[in-house]
Amino acid sequence: MDPEGQARYASTVTDLDPSRRPLQAMLPEELALAVEIDIADARRIISLGHRTGALPERSPATIRRSALDAVRARFAIPSLTIAERRESREDPFVKYAFQLADGAVVETVRIPLEKAGRYSVCVSSQVGCALACAFCATGKMGLARNLEAWEIIEQVRVVRAGIPAPGRVHGVLFQGMGEPMANLDRVIQAIRVLGEPCAQAIDMRNITVCTAGLPAGIRRLYREIPAVRLGVSLGAVVPGRRRALMPIDGAHPLEDVLAAAGEHARATRHSPMFAYTLLAGVNDADEDAAALADLARTFGEQHGATPRLSLIPYNAIGPGDVFARSARLDAFRAVLRARGVGTIVRYSGGSDVGAACGQLSRPGGGGKASALAADAGSKRAASAVTATKSALPGA
Numbered sequence: 001m002d003p004e005g006q007a008r009y010a011s012t013v014t015d016l017d018p019s020r021r022p023l024q025a026m027l028p029e030e031l032a033l034a035v036e037i038d039i040a041d042a043r044r045i046i047s048l049g050h051r052t053g054a055l056p057e058r059s060p061a062t063i064r065r066s067a068l069d070a071v072r073a074r075f076a077i078p079s080l081t082i083a084e085r086r087e088s089r090e091d092p093f094v095k096y097a098f099q100l101a102d103g104a105v106v107e108t109v110r111i112p113l114e115k116a117g118r119y120s121v122c123v124s125s126q127v128g129c130a131l132a133c134a135f136c137a138t139g140k141m142g143l144a145r146n147l148e149a150w151e152i153i154e155q156v157r158v159v160r161a162g163i164p165a166p167g168r169v170h171g172v173l174f175q176g177m178g179e180p181m182a183n184l185d186r187v188i189q190a191i192r193v194l195g196e197p198c199a200q201a202i203d204m205r206n207i208t209v210c211t212a213g214l215p216a217g218i219r220r221l222y223r224e225i226p227a228v229r230l231g232v233s234l235g236a237v238v239p240g241r242r243r244a245l246m247p248i249d250g251a252h253p254l255e256d257v258l259a260a261a262g263e264h265a266r267a268t269r270h271s272p273m274f275a276y277t278l279l280a281g282v283n284d285a286d287e288d289a290a291a292l293a294d295l296a297r298t299f300g301e302q303h304g305a306t307p308r309l310s311l312i313p314y315n316a317i318g319p320g321d322v323f324a325r326s327a328r329l330d331a332f333r334a335v336l337r338a339r340g341v342g343t344i345v346r347y348s349g350g351s352d353v354g355a356a357c358g359q360l361s362r363p364g365g366g367g368k369a370s371a372l373a374a375d376a377g378s379k380r381a382a383s384a385v386t387a388t389k390s391a392l393p394g395a
Contacts, residue, residue, distance in 0.1 A: 020076040022150035023049045024157065025189060027196055035074055041067035043198040049077050050157060050199045080154050085162075086353040093350030097362065098155060100127070104144055105362040106177050108155040109355045110163075117167035120206075123155045124360065125187055126178025131212050133235065134245045135277055137317035137354075137361035138177045146183040152190040156200055171206030175231065177360050180209050181217025191225055204228050208273065213252050215260035222264040230264050231273040231310075232257060236283040237291045245283070258295075262303035271305040275346070277312040277358065278326035285328075289335035296341045309336070309343040315356040 023046065026034070032042040044063050049055060055072050059065040083105055084097035092112040099105050106124040113119060128141035160169045172194055174180040180187045187209065195204040209221060210231035221228060234254070235245040243249040261272045276292060278284045292309070300306040311333065314325040326332070333343050348356040 020074060022148070023055070023071070023075040023077050024153045024199075025149040025193060026075070027192060028198055031071065031075075035067075035070040037067040037070055038064070045071050046196070047198040053077055053079060053157065053161065078150065078154075080151065080158060082158065086355070088350040088353050088355060090352050091349040093353070093355050094159075095350055095353050095355035096155070096159060098158070100147075100151060102145075106147065106151075106155075107355075107360040107362065108159060108176060109350060109360070110159050111173070111349070113170055117163075118170040119159075119163060119167065120171040120173050121156050121159050121169055122173045122176045123152055124176035124178050125152060125174055125180040125183050129178050130182065131179050131246070131248045133212055133233070133248075135235070135279060135314065135317070135323055136358045140317070140320075141177075141361055143178075146186060147178070149186040149189040149193070152186065153193050153200070156194060156202075160200070169200070169202060171208070172202060173208050173210070173231075175208070175210040175357070179212055179214065181211045181214035181221075184217050184220060188221075188224055191228060195227075205270075210273075210275065211257075212246055212248050213254065213257035214248070215252055215256050218257070218260035218264050222267040226268045228268075229270050229273070230261060230268075231275055232261055233275045233277075234292070235277070236288065237295050238283070238288055241283060241288075245279075258299060261307075262299065262305075265303045265305035269305070272307050273310055274307045275310045275312055277314055278329060278332060279314055280324040280326040280328075282323065284326040284332055286331070286335050289332045290339065293336045293339035293341040296336075297339070309341065310346045311343050312346045312348060312357050315348055315351050315359050317359055317361070 026046065028039055028042040028046055031037070031046060032039045041064050045055070045068060048060070054077055055068070059068040078101070080098040080100065082096060083099040086095045088094070094110040096108045096110070097105050098108060104127045106127055108124060109122040111120040111122055124147065126146050127144035129136070129138045130143035132139040156169060156172060163169070174187065191204065191207055194200045194202045194207065204225065204227035208229040208231050210233060211217060212233050218230060221230065233246070234242070236242040237254065242254055264270070265272055274296070296307050296309055311329065313329060314323055329345065336343055346357065350356050351359065354360070
């Protein structure tokens with residue numbers, strides 16, 4: 001963000017009053033300590049704020065007036081502007097575009113679950129992303145800034161407010177725009193508030209944090225919030241191919257990421273989810289499937305937790321896209337099955353409104369650097385295709 005944008009953001013982040021902090025990011029014990037009120041009043045005020053999105057002028061009978069006045073003097077409940085809300089015509093997915101105080105835009109997806117009236121919310125944690133995965137639209141944006149904890153929480157609160165009763169938010173998936181492990185202070189605080197009974201009251205076991213591969217973040221995650229589940233994007237597992245698709249592999253090789261994921265599994269007793277996006281002619285050969293099966297079996301043997309393999313059909317990511325959806329999904333699964341490894345195929349809905357896996361992006365939403373990042377991202381993707389195809393047998 002440029003200096004002008006930073007100043008504008010600082011001046012508007014809490015309803016144009018920088019002396020008032022966002023209430024959404026507070027836990028009851030933190031609020032009680034900050035304004036020296038009773039913990040019971042703190043819980044009731046936080047509950048009121050999360051349910052209504054506002055602090056009343058007059059105190060309800062259940063809250064001491066002095067407590068509410070103290071909170072109103074120090075805190076506000078800023079919100080996000082719904083710039084766009086698009087319902088898929090193909091399935092019950094809904095994509096939200098939220099405009100932030102500095103003019104940046106992030107996207108969020110309401111995902112329907114099998115049981116009617118239950119939803120997961122796929123949230124963004126950054127404006128753009130610095131990791132530049134070749135098959136992800138967000139990676140083309142570059143990174144503008146991290147989201148604040150309240151901006152993450154508010155995505156869930158606003159989506160929840162739009163769900164007709166008796167529907168509810170059952171889970172949260174950190175797999176929107178951005179790399180959650182690169183904004184972990186705010187992500188952890190957001191998760192704690194999302195799981196707080198007087199706030200969003202979401203069972204932390206139904207919250208999944210997905211990463212392209214930052215081992216230190218994985219370790220911190222299980223140490224601080226062990227109930228939360230882990231997802232890892234693999235991209236490819238044949239040596240050399242992953243690095244071409246996911247540049248982060250140069251700094252953090254897959255073996256280091258898997259070691260951290262194994263520690264997470266042992267500490268939490270949660271099997272990790274390994275996500276693998278199938279790209280035609282790039283990572284969908286029998287050789288790739290065999291390598292993936294070997295990796296899954298070895299991980300299970302070493303760490304006592306069989307990873308859940310989620311195969312994701314590729315979703316087009318717009319202009320300059322050099323990848324295509326693989327036609328070898330069934331053949332790929334057959335190789336895995338023959339080696340004793342089960343898989344699930346993720347249904348990635350909302351593609352007609354750009355809500356499917358890998359599609360979240362806002363042109364220009366990352367600031368002045370977005371156009372340059374998009375051009376660089378397209379070039380990296382083209383190089384990735386060339387590099388991976390040249391490594392295929394018979395090439």
